Amino acid sequence: MTRAMHVVLIVEDDAAIREVVRFLAEANGFRVVAAATCDLALREAESHRPDVAIVDLGLPDRDGLHFIQKVRTWSQLPIIVLSGRTLEAERLAAFEAGADDYVTKPFSAPELLARMRALFRRSLPRQTPEAVLDFGAVSIDFGRRVARRSGGGEIRLTPLEHRILETLARHPDRVVTHAALLKEVWGPHQSDMRSLRVYVQSLRRKLELDPARPKHIMTEIGVGYRLILD
Secondary structure, eight states: OOOTTOEEEEEOSOHHHHHHHHHHHHHTTOEEEEESSHHHHHHHHHHHOOSEEEEOSBOSSSBHHHHHHHHTTTOOOOEEEEESOOOHHHHHHHHHHTOSEEEESSOOHHHHHHHHHHHHHHHSOOSSOOOEEEETTEEEETTTTEEEETTSOEEOOOHHHHHHHHHHHTSTTSEEEHHHHHHHHHOTTOOOHHHHHHHHHHHHHHHOSSTTSOSSEEEETTTEEEEOOO
């Protein structure tokens, strides 16, 4: 069951969509805070400290990417983008800014709810320490959910990026099919190959020395992905 203490921040200037998402959230036990502008959303995020934010990108005062970037300077709040922008470059820009998931309009209410719940589950602290995995110039501590580059600082990975990497790491040097990744990361009813491809591209940009010529997160065309260790 969803706990009533979970707070959802809805950042959406379209009143009709805002009310649909509000109804969906409140009907499933969430408390809702809503904002129609980026500046108001930033104030609400700071004062209410929500458990998840659902953010439109086309806001009247600033682009929703500004909200994501500002929040990421002080919080790891799970953020779902809910947008009519469908170009892959626009989705990737949202992930680069710090979004954790991306849902396009028109959207399925059950799917949006499932993604919200998935982010809640994945943002819970882990109880059992897991191994540290080293490959290339990167070290991943799955127990602490921290990635670092050798001789450099921390690499921020979103919860879903961690989940994809964990799934690949459980089968090192073996192919993990698209279907298996989608089921493990998003749930049994997910079939959005585009989201998976964008997340893998984002992981390569963060972890590979040359993302255009990856040596560790490899594509098996038409089948899935393989994590190659040193």
